[in-house]
Amino acid sequence: MTATPGVSTHGYACASCGARLEYAPGTTMLRCPYCGHEQQVAQAGRAVQEHAISELAPLVGKPAATAEYVFTCAKCGAQTTSDALSLQCQFCGAPLVRQQAMPDQVQPEAVLPFAVDKDGVRTALRGWVRSRWFAPGSLKKVSEAEKLKGTYLPHWTFDAGTRTDYTGQRGEHYYTTETYTDSQGRTQTRQVRHTNWYPAAGTVARDFDDLLVIGTDRVSPEHLEKLEPWPLEEAQPYQPDFLAGYQTLRYDVAPEAALDTAKVRMDKVIRSDCEQDIGGDEQRLHTVDTTYFNVMFKLLLLPVWIAVYLHGGRSYQVLVNARTAEVIGQRPYSPLKIAAAVAAALALVALIVVLVVVSRN
Ligand SMILES: [Zn+2]
Ligand SMILES: [Zn+2]
Numbered sequence: 001m002t003a004t005p006g007v008s009t010h011g012y013a014c015a016s017c018g019a020r021l022e023y024a025p026g027t028t029m030l031r032c033p034y035c036g037h038e039q040q041v042a043q044a045g046r047a048v049q050e051h052a053i054s055e056l057a058p059l060v061g062k063p064a065a066t067a068e069y070v071f072t073c074a075k076c077g078a079q080t081t082s083d084a085l086s087l088q089c090q091f092c093g094a095p096l097v098r099q100q101a102m103p104d105q106v107q108p109e110a111v112l113p114f115a116v117d118k119d120g121v122r123t124a125l126r127g128w129v130r131s132r133w134f135a136p137g138s139l140k141k142v143s144e145a146e147k148l149k150g151t152y153l154p155h156w157t158f159d160a161g162t163r164t165d166y167t168g169q170r171g172e173h174y175y176t177t178e179t180y181t182d183s184q185g186r187t188q189t190r191q192v193r194h195t196n197w198y199p200a201a202g203t204v205a206r207d208f209d210d211l212l213v214i215g216t217d218r219v220s221p222e223h224l225e226k227l228e229p230w231p232l233e234e235a236q237p238y239q240p241d242f243l244a245g246y247q248t249l250r251y252d253v254a255p256e257a258a259l260d261t262a263k264v265r266m267d268k269v270i271r272s273d274c275e276q277d278i279g280g281d282e283q284r285l286h287t288v289d290t291t292y293f294n295v296m297f298k299l300l301l302l303p304v305w306i307a308v309y310l311h312g313g314r315s316y317q318v319l320v321n322a323r324t325a326e327v328i329g330q331r332p333y334s335p336l337k338i339a340a341a342v343a344a345a346l347a348l349v350a351l352i353v354v355l356v357v358v359s360r361n
Contacts, residue, residue, distance in 0.1 A: 011074035022245025025114035044237035050296035086243035095244035109298035110235040128327040152301035154215035154251040156258040171282030213258040215251035
């Protein structure tokens, strides 16, 4: 890791009380958490655009999120080394947001700003904890403010036109009647299914739009995928002000690797298109030859509240979609509560047995 000094940060000082301005979820405002002073988020002055995949060529082979940068806090002067795009000063809490483009990186094109604020996420977490059976007491603490981190996570989106030539076989079922002798020695008949295979070939075409691929491996992809779907059409052109007060991870999944992942997913859909096109009762695919054209991509930041809590020496992560308030998380079970529930169930059974015995006498 090499540290590159000299990342400029915006002050984000509150013009009214001198504290700090943070992006206020669900608005187009920066707001001071102390005095409530508000200021408009700067206008990006452009629309969200997709980029041609050829724009990646000069970046191929460049490291993604390996270089660390030194942020100098415009408020207290403290220096923080980080590979994030934005974070909070650990000494005074002021937003540290990288303002200028990163020379060796794909720039975020769009951001889906936070819509669920801290109160909203606490409500969502309390609801989630209440709906969990046998949750230990430590889970109840998950909605405590200091363990909540608003984080923008990098995602890639891909668009592509595809045209696929395939060859294969179409299977058509037919039935014959067979006679056989059953165990009693009687002659019986039965229907037997067979398949006739015929050669098949053809061409299918499909356009893919905004196929989403996770751009970080620091958060469990299985959990992150469960936060989908995202209202992608509400994404705004990237503007550093939206990041003020939040942590923003840089991508560590390179765009080429993400495109490979996207193609694997496109291939699944294309294969099912081919089978549909073949028709019949069963299909076999021998060759599937896809041409991709107009491949476009963009780097998009999606807002997630991340809560971490400790239980039994293990840390558990809970994610909240900061647009839809959907909660996805790992959770432990309380052995004590399960034991208590089992004991209560056994006691109930014993009580019923006693009542039945008593009523018979
Ligand atoms: Zn203020
Ligand atoms: Zn500071």
